[in-house]
Amino acid sequence: MDFGFSEENERFRAEVRAFLAAHVSAEVVQEMHDADAGADVGPLTKALIRKIGDRGWIGMSWPAAYGGRDADIIDQYVFEEELARARVPLNLGNFIEQAPAIMQAGTEAQKKYFLPRLVRGEVTFALGYTEPSGGTDLASLKTRAVADGDGFVINGQKVFTTRAERSSHIYLMARTDPDAAKHEGISIFLVPMDTPGITVRPLWTLPGGRTNEVFFDNVRVAKDTLLGEKNGGWHIGASALNLGRAGARRYCIYVSPFEDLLEYLREDEIGQEIASDAAVQDRVAELYCEAQVARLFTMRSLSMVRRGVNPPYEISSEKIWGPEFQVRTTETASQILGAYHQLWQGETAPNGGSFPRQYVNAMVSTFGHGSTQVMRTAIARRGLGLPKD
Amino acid sequence: MDVLLNDEEEMIRDSVRQFFDAECDMLRVRGIEDGEQRSDPELWRQLAELGWLGLALPAVYGGSEAPFTQLCLLFEEAGRALAPIPLHPHSVACLTLAEAVDRGDCGALAETLLSDACLGDCLLTWAWSERLPNIGPEAVGLLAVADGNGWRLHGQKRFVEAFELADYCLVAARTEATGTSDEGITLLLVDPRSDGVSSTAQLSLAGDYHSEVRFENVYVAGDAVVGRVDEGWALARPMLERAVVLNCALIVGATRRAAERAFDYAKERVAFGHPIGSFQAIQHTCADMITWVDGAELLTREAAWHIAQGLDAALPAAAAKAFTNERCQAVLREANQIHGGYAQVKEYDQQLWYRRAAAWSMRLGTSLEHRRTVARAIGLV
Numbered sequence: 159m160d161f162g163f164s165e166e167n168e169r170f171r172a173e174v175r176a177f178l179a180a181h182v183s184a185e186v187v188q189e190m191h192d193a194d195a196g197a198d199v200g201p202l203t204k205a206l207i208r209k210i211g212d213r214g215w216i217g218m219s220w221p222a223a224y225g226g227r228d229a230d231i232i233d234q235y236v237f238e239e240e241l242a243r244a245r246v247p248l249n250l251g252n253f254i255e256q257a258p259a260i261m262q263a264g265t266e267a268q269k270k271y272f273l274p275r276l277v278r279g280e281v282t283f284a285l286g287y288t289e290p291s292g293g294t295d296l297a298s299l300k301t302r303a304v305a306d307g308d309g310f311v312i313n314g315q316k317v318f319t320t321r322a323e324r325s326s327h328i329y330l331m332a333r334t335d336p337d338a339a340k341h342e343g344i345s346i347f348l349v350p351m352d353t354p355g356i357t358v359r360p361l362w363t364l365p366g367g368r369t370n371e372v373f374f375d376n377v378r379v380a381k382d383t384l385l386g387e388k389n390g391g392w393h394i395g396a397s398a399l400n401l402g403r404a405g406a407r408r409y410c411i412y413v414s415p416f417e418d419l420l421e422y423l424r425e426d427e428i429g430q431e432i433a434s435d436a437a438v439q440d441r442v443a444e445l446y447c448e449a450q451v452a453r454l455f456t457m458r459s460l461s462m463v464r465r466g467v468n469p470p471y472e473i474s475s476e477k478i479w480g481p482e483f484q485v486r487t488t489e490t491a492s493q494i495l496g497a498y499h500q501l502w503q504g505e506t507a508p509n510g511g512s513f514p515r516q517y518v519n520a521m522v523s524t525f526g527h528g529s530t531q532v533m534r535t536a537i538a539r540r541g542l543g544l545p546k547d
Numbered sequence: 548m549d550v551l552l553n554d555e556e557e558m559i560r561d562s563v564r565q566f567f568d569a570e571c572d573m574l575r576v577r578g579i580e581d582g583e584q585r586s587d588p589e590l591w592r593q594l595a596e597l598g599w600l601g602l603a604l605p606a607v608y609g610g611s612e613a614p615f616t617q618l619c620l621l622f623e624e625a626g627r628a629l630a631p632i633p634l635h636p637h638s639v640a641c642l643t644l645a646e647a648v649d650r651g652d653c654g655a656l657a658e659t660l661l662s663d664a665c666l667g668d669c670l671l672t673w674a675w676s677e678r679l680p681n682i683g684p685e686a687v688g689l690l691a692v693a694d695g696n697g698w699r700l701h702g703q704k705r706f707v708e709a710f711e712l713a714d715y716c717l718v719a720a721r722t723e724a725t726g727t728s729d730e731g732i733t734l735l736l737v738d739p740r741s742d743g744v745s746s747t748a749q750l751s752l753a754g755d756y757h758s759e760v761r762f763e764n765v766y767v768a769g770d771a772v773v774g775r776v777d778e779g780w781a782l783a784r785p786m787l788e789r790a791v792v793l794n795c796a797l798i799v800g801a802t803r804r805a806a807e808r809a810f811d812y813a814k815e816r817v818a819f820g821h822p823i824g825s826f827q828a829i830q831h832t833c834a835d836m837i838t839w840v841d842g843a844e845l846l847t848r849e850a851a852w853h854i855a856q857g858l859d860a861a862l863p864a865a866a867a868k869a870f871t872n873e874r875c876q877a878v879l880r881e882a883n884q885i886h887g888g889y890a891q892v893k894e895y896d897q898q899l900w901y902r903r904a905a906a907w908s909m910r911l912g913t914s915l916e917h918r919r920t921v922a923r924a925i926g927l928v
Contacts (some may be wrong), residue, residue, distance in 0.1 A: 159556060159616055160549050161852045167548070232548050424926050439927045443918035446925055447866040451842035454550065454849060458841075461549045475838040531831065538830030542810050542837060545825045 161457070163232065170233050174215070174240040181209055182246055190247045194367045197358070199324055203248070207279045210250070217254045217277040224261065225274030231464055235406040235456075242410030249407065256283045256329045259346070262392045263386030265473070272348065278439040284322040284351070286330035286372065290315060294529050296331070297340045297392060301374060303347060304330035310334075310347070312355075312377040322358045322370040326349055335389050346391035347383045354378075364518040409456035412480035413525070414451040415516040419491045420446070422508055428498070429508075438494050445487055452480045471541025481523035482530060488517040551843065552620075559613075560620045566597065573896050579631035586712055587631045594632065595667025598630035598780040603638075604645055608661040614833030615789070619796045619851035623844075626800030629903055631755075633670065633709035635793055640664075640671035640717045643734070645776045650782075654770040656736050660715060672713040674704035674760060675787070682787050683913045684780055689762060691720035691735065696769035698722070698735065700743075700762035708911065710746050710758035713739055718762075722777050732779035736771040737762075753906035788864040788909040789854060791911050795847040795871045798907045799840060802875040805900035806836045809882035829885060837879045843871040865912075865920035872908040872917075879904055 164172070189200035194232055219234045220226025241248065259270050275281035292298045303315025322328065328349050335343030345472060349356075355377035358369045386394045423433040423442065432438060455476035462469045491513060494501040501507035502514050524530050538544040552560065571590060579587045594600055603618040604610025618638065627635050641664050645911050647653035648661070663669035676686045700720060710716060715736045723731030737744065743765035748756035773876035774782040810833055813824030823829050850863035883890035886897050922928050 159848050163850045196757035439922040440918050443921035446648050447870040454845035457550045461551045534831040537834035544830050547825045
């Protein structure tokens with residue numbers, strides 16, 4: 159057991175820290191917040207992403223042949239950790255979330271096309287899984303893709319498709335065999351968002367951002383948009399979803415409201431006065447311990463992935479503990495800071511009003527990417543071998 | 548960074564587990580619990596012969612000089628097996644003696660005891676808390692008054708493990724009337740059979756004895772000092788951190804086994820025509836149980852790693868203990884709930900893990916006390 163980072167890792171950490179200090183301005187951070195609230199991705203953000211891409215820090219642990227640089231995944235973890243620590247709201251993980259699936263199931267042509275563009279941020283995917291009739295019960299999806307001549311024709315609807323309005327492609331799960339068992343008739347398509355017949359409609363959310371509905375109306379796609387075997391999409395999707403849940407960025411998101419709370423209680427004059435209460439100290443110390451568990455679960459998943467082990471249940475544990483910790487943190491913080499915690503904007507709003515945003519944001523984490531109930535069932539069945547019936 | 552066990556660590560864990568599986572079944576555990584001494588001398592001798600009593604001690608005493616992380620694994624396995632031996636107090640005392648000798652400022656007695664302690668021929672224990680069950684310096688009030696080259700002890704200790712069985716007890720005393728401060732504390736080796744020492748063994752929830760010890764004008768020779776006079780906190784602080792982490796390892800080991808027994812039971816026990824483990828209410832409980840015990844294990848191992856690396860372990864040790872106490876109690880509670888009525892029955896084995904792990908979670912500082920340490924360390928106080 160080794161809970162430390164090597165000298166190489168620490169050198170890389172210093173390099174990233176210096177880069178972020180030199181290249182991340184308040185203006186670019188504001189631009190990213192605006193983009194999350196529905197604005198177009200701004201020029202400063204694009205420039206920053208390009209600089210990060212030029213250094214090879216997007217998808218850095220991938221094979222060099224596909225645009226990565228064969229770096230240790232611990233360096234990727236370190237990079238994500240530093241990005242979060244510098245409070246840069248840039249989710250580079252989203253850029254490359256689908257990459258493991260493409261590496262695993264893609265044709266050589268697909269790998270050569272998508273992977274280098276993903277690391278440069280030129281191709282970005284929205285995730286086309288959830289439908290109005292089901293997200294958690296994903297395999298019940300109804301969107302149809304029918305073979306037609308040299309390609310497929312797609313009809314149906316997706317929902318909660320975040321970033322659909324600014325993605326170049328959608329990673330689409332659709333039913334290709336309605337007569338097969340429900341997990342066996344599903345395929346995955348890598349569909350350009352500018353394909354005729356696709357309509358995106360915004361759904362505005364509580365934290366102040368947007369997600370979308372995406373409609374497919376006789377969308378005609380070429381055969382080479384199919385990823386992996388026809389009707390074999392469930393098995394690609396399942397493993398990609400699993401790997402997508404590991405990574406420092408997730409734990410950093412789970413613990414960042416705690417770090418903001420701690421900083422406020424330590425640094426702010428009113429915060430210090432509130433923190434002089436022993437009951438407050440006890441609750442915050444408890445959250446600290448729980449935050450370490452979130453971090454350690456991420457380190458464990460990473461250790462397993464690095465050894466080439468596909469974690470049977472550990473990533474699901476991470477995905478229960480982290481989001482529920484995030485919710486506990488924001489609820490506890492709300493009862494520590496009281497009326498200050500509700501202030502969304504204004505002179506006396508702590509941290510420019512970020513606390514109530516974190517409060518409503520935390521809610522999303524316990525159902526986004528699979529609800530915590532589904533995770534618990536997965537742990538019980540896959541991890542502990544409890545029977546189905 | 549790789550938080551999983553490496554090959555050597557896996558080998559140690561596996562061989563310790565095989566040993567306990569073969570030698571320490573629940574009949575044996577129950578036999579010791581029903582006996583007089585509440586400790587198994589034969590198991591102790593076997594452990595000594597296999598070299599595990601000296602696992603993390605210096606080679607000069609016959610030890611293996613293994614890092615503290617490996618000792619932590621030995622304790623996880625001892626907890627899992629409910630090994631009825633005073634491994635915890637003995638190891639805590641031995642490591643502190645070895646550290647004091649290594650620092651080069653220690654009376655002669657400590658060094659002479661270590662080789663025998665390594666071989667299992669000399670049993671050591673330690674005593675810290677008194678009226679308050681705390682593990683800070685404020686808990687120490689036992690007075691040591693200078694008498695020639697030696698000292699005279701006046702006062703008491705509580706919650707001392709294996710005191711009546713021990714050859715020596717490492718005692719924390721105040722050589723200056725410094726109240727609750729961390730100054731003026733001195734560690735001394737006391738023979739429990741010295742004149743003026745009396746003790747009362749008290750039965751714990753775990754089924755072992757915790758003694759209340761009284762010292763009435765007890766003479767301790769000058770060579771029995773461990774570390775420097777008045778500067779005992781410098782040794783005591785790492786001693787308490789090691790004690791806390793090894794205690795967590797025992798709790799985690801026993802709790803994991805209790806949880807595994809509940810998972811197994813949930814697969815077999817049928818209600819309403821189905822194994823209860825197929826019900827979501829049970830499945831989700833089990834998912835939480837494994838998540839919580841894994842969290843406690845990772846925190847414990849990270850704290851052990853800090854100690855092994857010679858890093859400051861105050862914060863990780865306190866975080867591990869604060870979390871482990873409460874979360875492992877919750878895991879044990881749910882394991883009992885899955886077993887239903889059988890959990891309360893003496894002849895059914897589940898209670899053996901439950902009682903011990905629960906009692907261990909009540910020793911060496913409450914979650915509240917450890918969270919006070921955490922709060923200080925993260926700058927809240």
